[in-house]
Amino acid sequence: MKLSAAGKTITSDGNGVVDLAEGDSVMTITAQDKTIEQRVIDQVLYQKSPGQKTPGGKPWIKIDLKKVAAQQGMSNQQIGDPAQTAAYAKAITDKDVENVGSEKIDGVNTTHYKVSVDVSELPGGERMSKQLGPTLPMQVWLDDEGRIRQQQIDMTVKAPASANPDDSASPEELKMNTVMQFSDFGTEVDAEAPPAGQVADMTGQALQGSQQQG
Incomplete structure (x- = not known):
């Protein structure tokens, strides 16, 4: 994932x-x-990273993605849920599908398509369409069994203009490029929440931070 805003770019790989x-x-x-160690269980995000400062010095933080997404009018994908990223494929529209050609992804033969996602079909779609527009361009690479082997989303999120009347700057934009590759289908997922005594709940701080940004 590559995030770009205010002249800065952060790249993460997982x-x-x-x-x-x-x-x-x-x-x-x-x-x-x-x-960073990350787990998502029942749409609750848990993260552990070196040097992380938490109340009580606990090694893990947790954020309820449902609550934050509901307040921001955004989908969980925009705040770190990989399963929601994959779910974008369910909102592909029937129009604007372009067959780009055959390509190999991780040694597997695939067909590359450019498609459009109907933003209104995504969680929080009504508010998301105001930030993203009615459709979102996406690319998918399907293998011979119709499974997604690679997915790419290029998203531009428009933030509200500053409330300061003396600030003539245009609304800030956040550009997000996400590429996911899929393999080893059928692998067992053993996802368990960390012990409660090792977790600091930071959902309140996340909600407060998004309110201040709004």
Whole structure:
């Protein structure tokens, strides 16, 4: 994933396992030279990273993605849920499908398509369409069994203009490029929440932060 805003770019790379039916996932993510352990269980995000400061010095934080997404009018994909990223394929429209050609992904023969996602079909779609527009361009690479081997989403999120009347700056844009590769279909996903005594609930701080940004 590559995030760009205000002239700065952050690139992160991760690998792990995702239960595409239940939505749980276990991943290891590297971003800005830090390695982050991440789990999503029942749409609750757990993260552990070196040097992380939490109340009580607990090693893990947790954020309820449902609550934050509901307040922001965004989907969980925009705040770190890999299963939601994969679910975007369910909202592909019947129009604007372009067959790009045959390509190999991780040694597997695939057909590359450019498609459009109907934003209104996504969680929080009504508010998301105001930020993203009615459709979202996406690329998918399907193998001979019709399974997604690679998915690419290029998203531009428009933030509200500053409330300061003296600030003539245009609304800030966040550009997000996400590429996911899928393999080893059928792998068992063993996703368990960390022990409660090792977790600091940061959902309140996340909600407060998004309110201030709004």
